[in-house]
Amino acid sequence: MTTKKITSMGKSLNKERTGSQSSCDFTITCGNREFKVHKCVMGLISEYFKKMFTSSQPAANQEKTVLKDIEADSMEMLLDYVYNDESVIKEHNVYEILEVAEFFQIPSVKTDCDQFLQAHISIFNCLRHWMMARKFSLNVSWYHDYVSKHFGTIMTFGEGLKIDFGHFNSLLKMKRQGSSIDRKNSLMSFQIMWRWVKYDIVERKQYFRALFSQVNLKWVFCKIMQKELDDELLSEFPDCAAKLREALELYKPCSSYDLHSVNHIKFLYPNPENKIFDDENFDFKDFTEFNEHSLVVAKDEIIYSIGGRNGGQSKSLFGVRRLNPHRMQLGVCRDLNFGRRNAGCAIYKDSIYVAGGLEHDSFTQSSVEYLSNNESCWKFKQGMDMQREGLSLVAHEDKLYAISGRPRPGVGNLLHLKSHFNRYSTK
Incomplete structure (x- = not known):
């Protein structure tokens, strides 16, 4: 029974x-x-x-x-x-x-x-259910996963802004522990923390400093930090305002060719899914023009997708695409002289250099070509002393280094590093 x-x-x-x-x-x-x-x-x-x-x-x-x-x-x-x-x-x-x-x-x-x-369960009652699960020792992990998955929506459209400090603080900790610390989670926590405090600012500002200390400012958009820096709430917390100013100086966007300097882009996937992550909308956007195994490099806040191939085709592509991440506009650029995939790519002397790579399944290139701001097409430089695909190309001081790679597909990796381009030094 x-x-x-x-x-x-x-x-x-x-x-x-x-x-x-x-x-x-x-x-x-x-x-x-x-x-x-x-x-x-x-x-x-x-x-x-x-x-x-x-x-x-x-x-x-x-x-x-x-x-x-x-x-x-x-x-x-x-x-x-x-x-x-x-x-x-x-x-x-x-x-x-x-x-x-x-x-x-x-x-x-x-x-x-x-x-x-x-x-x-729904986004409108899940927090009450989660509280009951904790109080009565139910299947807490199930409610934990649900709340974590819908955290942003719950705090925006659900009842999240009405909960007390103890439960809100637990939610923030749960969000940090339940997923990787990345820009999306940190930005979401920062904005929701601010919104929760201002929902009842007289009662809740006593918790602001403790909540503020939990946010990883490294991943918060500069323009959002700048906006909150002007908030009168910070006038009562000069230490928090100082940390915001420090973060703005340390992590503000710059015009370098590091992908992290481009304010609106977090991840760029040069694969058949061709998806770009738009941090501002917490969503992925599709750009079907990007190709599989293409080279990706950023210069002057423009992202270039170079070469690659379409699906399982043996021949590599010549095409070059350029993306303006601030406008989310994708356009064409000058084509390569040779089709390339699995090549090396780097910014050197304010020009984009591409070296080696597969022209098709059975032929590996040793040639090098470059595109500068004042050139109307890709031009050749003297090639490497051997064929390489899957190599890394690194610019350091006045030299361009080719690192490792393979002479052809199916052959073991090269274990040496060579500076093949000393002759291009402008010293």
Whole structure:
């Protein structure tokens, strides 16, 4: 017999319990109401009553008990649930049933309530469900995952701004521990933290410094930090304002050719999915013109996709595409002289250099070509002293270095580093 469902026998006992000729041997008093029950039933489903009835204390032989902490309506709901074969759990009473099930130590009722909460969760009630799961030791990890997945939406459109500091702080910690520390999570935490404090600024500004210290400013957009720096809230927290100014100086966008200096782009995938991540909208945008195995380099805040190939084609592509990340506009550029993929690419002397790579499946290039701002086409430089594909090309001081690579596909990697381009030094 299960601890919750007593099926047909339970229904019969329930009818008999509420009838005039009752065989009940115990009475529970809640408020001004009395409930007659069977010790064998209550002891079977509840650890609370089991201990009461099997104790060696004189109270074990009593025929009634008074429960001051339980409402009469709650007790009636629980007994209907225990004796009948029909669930009485509804959205309006599930928390109340959980309270009673916790008090009487009835794990089966708690499990059914847990399953009900999971089946009826949404961004508008998930925080209350999560709080109940923590309070009553339900399947907390399930609610943790749901809240973490929908964190931004919950805090924007749900009830997140109304929760107290303890729960809000737990949510921020949960978000940091449940996923990698990256720009998306840090930016989201920063903006939501600010919004939560200002929702009730008089009461909540006392928590601002503690919450502010948890945000990784490295991944917050400079223009967002600049906006918040002008907020009058910071006038009361000069130490936080100083950290914002320091972060603005340290992480502000620059005109170098490091991808991280481009303010609107986080990840660029040169593969068949061809997706660009737009941090401002927390979404991926598709650019079908980008090619598989293309070279990617950024110069003067423009991102170039060079060469590559289409799908499984053996021949490599000549085409060059350029992306303005600030406008999310993709355009064409001058074509290469040779089709290339798996080549080396670097910025050297304010020009884009491309070296080696596969022209097609069975031929590896040793040639080098470059494109500068004042050139109308890609021009050749003297080639490397051997064929290489899969190499790295690195510019350092006045030299361009070719590192490792393979002479052709299927051959082991080269283990040496050579400066093949000393002759291009302008010293």
